[in-house]
Amino acid sequence: MRKGRHPACLLFHFAARMFFAAACLAVVAAGRTAAHAQEVPSVPDLLLGSAWYPEQWPESRWDADLALMEAAHLNVVRVGEFAWSRMEPAEGQYDLDWLARAIRLAEKHHIAVVIGTPTDAPPAWLTSKYPDTLRMDENGHQAQHGGRRQFNYGSPRYRLFCADITGRLAQRFGHDTDVIGWQIGNEYTDESFDPATRAQFQQWLQRRYGTLDALNQHWATAYWSQTYDRWDEIPLVATGGNPGLLLEHRHFVTDTWRSFQRVQIDAIRKWADPRQFITTNIGGLAWSDHFDHYEITRDLDLASWDDYVGQGQLDSIRNGAMHDFVRGWKRGPFWVMETQPGSVNWAPINTTLSRGETRVMAWQAIGHGANAVLYWQWRSALNGQEQYHGTLVGPDGEPMPIYSEVSQIGSEFERAASALRRTQPVAQVAILESYDSRWAIDFQPHNHNYDELQVLLDWYRPLRERGLTVDVLNATAPLNDYKLVVAPGLNVLSPELATHLKAYVEQGGHLVLGPRSGMKDEYDSLNPQRQPGPLVPALGGRVEQYYALDGAVPVSGALGSGAATIWAEQLSTQASDARVLLRFGKSNGWLDDQPAMITRPLGKGTVTYLGAILDDLLMQNVTTWMIDGARVQPEFVALPEDVEVCRRVGSGRTIYILLNHGAQPASITLPAPMRDLLVDHPPQTSVTLASQGVALLEEQAQPAGR
Ligand code: GLA
Secondary structure, three states, X not given: OOOOOOHHHHHHHHHHHHHHHHHHHOOOOOOOOOXXXXXXXXXXXXXXXXXXXXXXXXXXXXXXXXXXXXXXXXXXXXXXXXXXXXXOOEOOEOOOHHHHHHHHHHHHOOOEEEEEOOOOOOOHHHHXXXXXXXXXXXXXXXXXXXXXXXXXXXXXXXXXXXXHHHHHHHXXXXXXXXXXXXXXXXXXXXXXXXXXXXXXXXXXXXXXXOOHHHHHHHOOOOHHHOOOOOHHHOOOOOOOOOHHHHHHHHHHHHHHHHHHHHHHHHHHHOOOOOOOEEEOEOOOOOOOXXXXXXXXXXXXXXXXXXXXXXXXXXXXXXHHHHHHHHHHHHOOOEEEEEEOOOOOOOOXXXXXXXXXXXXXXXXXXXHOOEEEEEEOOOOOOOOOOXXXXXXXXXXXXXXXXXXXXXXXXXXXXXXXXXXXOOOEOOOOEEEEEOHHHHHHHHHOXXXXXXXXXXXXXXXXXXXXXXXXOEEEEEOOOOOOOOOEEEEOOOOEOOHXXXXXXXXXXXXXXXXEEOOOOOOEOOOOOEOOOOOOHHXXXXXXXXXXXXXXXXXXXXXXXXXXXXXXXXXXXXXXXXXXXXXXXXXXXXXXXXXXXXXXXXXXXXXXXXXXXXXXXXXXXXXXXXXXXXXXXXXXXXXXXOOOOOEEEEEEEEOOEEEEEEEEOOOOOEEEEEEEEEEEOOOOOOOEEEEEEOOXXXXXXXXXXXXXXX
């Protein structure tokens, strides 16, 4: 028991908390939708900011910090996400006045505030008094205080505490004019394997399957005598189990984080103005697959992620693909909630980005559809686990070298904001993604070199190198706006998804499937047809056999010649109008002279299957064939290697963002006279970009009559 506090007093506090938390969980008024930040008149269209932790510093320092931010044109801070012990220093004793004072000071410096709810880092009093709120790992070890993320995401008690502190924050700041939005927790990462969570999993399965017979059938539990006679026999494991169980565990994890988040969304919405958005920070690994990001962001107003390079230099294609992937979560503008001011502290070698690279990264984010970029962090705490991380000011409170580059970004954002207002990337081409498919392949990769991100990038890179905007979308998204849809790895293909894809093709779409497509159903069972399962009739062909490769296999045909590595599928055609585009050369005998890529007209469109991972050159030829066949229009002129073009369209404007990621200067002849919005020049017909150079080009309207 806490020293000096009477038991009755504690009881009273707990009861009051539970009452308040329950009130926060009461149904939120229907039809309330949060406006995007950029639609609030007082909020700039482009935001640049930082994570700021006033609780780590004397209050007398805050004004100096905020003045330095304002001088660097920073206009947003994220605060509070680890400050629970400062907000509620003892159970039931709240102190939010300091936060109110910090917000008022931010406002004085024209800096908007996003409040992070502190639920990623519970205070010591909470977990020591209620150890059931601590999570347990797969080996049965219970987490302890002293780090973060030690909480149990499924704990009803922890959720009540979360609803309570979040509701109190929202009650206090939900109408604050300077608070533009909320971040729930921070990076949902660690699930729990404690007995109570296992029971929740079993109940969840019962709701999903209804009967054990259905579960046993879908998981084919006759295999290895796995048959379950009681729900409580089902284990909770994340690795090594039946693929059906493993896939359902991922769904359960997704649903559990979603309900964890829902508790806080409801607590905020009970009090907050609709103009305040709600997001969470999905984290540094947008590609991570602990849970389904499409499902988690479904309940949020805005998607946001952390864009970290870690060791080495920016991989512009990979990073651009991650931005496009994040933009696809909600099919709209997103935020980069954290990025590195030069370096991080968690990579094997924590190298620093080259001079100018931080600026290119910021503009790349905007080019791919972000409306805000925030650095992590402003200044390190003098102690704590992240002392070596990059910051904008040093332990002395004075600017670090990177501060001037960030200040340049800030002044450029200010200059460009109105031109970019309500513009977004608009694509003719979509790449389809699915978490079920990724999980299914990861459970049984069959070739340990099979890297699904790499496969996605193999398809993405040649499209981007032609300057095309690419949307990366959930496979279930509406597809009618796209001339070309490619699906590099839809391993799990339910009948519903097959119907959706077939309808797209019949109405005139061009669909290209990649290797491993259509092998599994939605329970991670093998489809009884061969690949691509329910799409075999539409394709007029199928996969006869798949082969994991440990060397290169020649491939050639109408689209050129090259090699397949890692994976090859022996295709066959069944329909008379199916055509072979590529064949394997001499290899293991089975593959020799067999089809590697086939295509067929269907309705007003075409369906194509590529059953191999091809080398870059041949993949470029395949890309040419795909975009020509789908009549995808070029969006810009051909560009020198290492120069990236992004296009944002809207409000009657088209803006191109050119980025030189290379070490050498690059000259580009423009398709029309364009004005660089970052410099005071008259419209130009060519532009030269220095290494790490950026241009923000707007096409000039032609005089009438021409
Ligand atoms: C994550 C977290 C931050 C911080 C950074 C360091 O993204 O959200 O709190 O730890 O990493 O890079």
